[in-house]
Amino acid sequence: MAAPQPQPTTAGGHTPVVSDLWNLIRAPFTPRAVFEAQQETQRFWTPWILVSLAFAILQILQRPFQDRIRVLVLQHMGQAVPTASVGIGRTVIGILIGAVTVLLLAAIAAGIYYLVLLVFGGETTFKKMLVVVIYGWPIAILQQVLTLIVLSARGADSIQSVWDVQVSFGLDLLVPSDATLSAFLRLFLAGIGPLAIWQLVISAVGLKTLGKVSTGTAWAAAVISFFVLLAGLASLGAFGINAAMKAMGS
16 A cells, blocks of 8 residues: 655645745735745745635625615615525625635736836746735735724614725825815825835835845835725725715715
């Protein structure tokens, strides 16, 4: 009888899944060490699965607040409010949508990083840029956790408009409450804050390490990519919020 084959392990003696999870946890604190270790392995798919699961779980936990908006919209339109479904089918669909969303956003961000670095004369690959993006996602997960904590403290019944589910940690908090801002500008300012800067630092370190460019070039590429992505996400968010406010007659 043939002897069983040993399971693949990393140099540290851990399985790849455990090592990838550990790298995701320490990437916000020691990004250079994490990206230097990714020079050869360039592991993306397992970290993507781990990030997607975390993202999907948080989206499911935030479902009562999203359902509250749906109820308000239907009530304003005079339509019957269906009973919320919490079956396994909806959960599976939520997990799949979360995974696809993470993959799509990662691919778009990696493509922008790749193009910007090419303009700046960097030497990289699209896969390396995917690695840079996915190891910056723990900050986005942290922001979702903080958002969930704030919404849970307020309670679903406190939500009366689509803006009540938007928890900001950005520059829009500095704008006077009586100031009139477009949905795009408000979301754009909300995207510039301590957590965003933290993620920007991780991206700059990743671009320098995996893109083989100078520190100044890495920061320039990271900042340009950041504002391009932020403008795109703010535009999509503003479109959805304006549509919901229109449906609610706001």
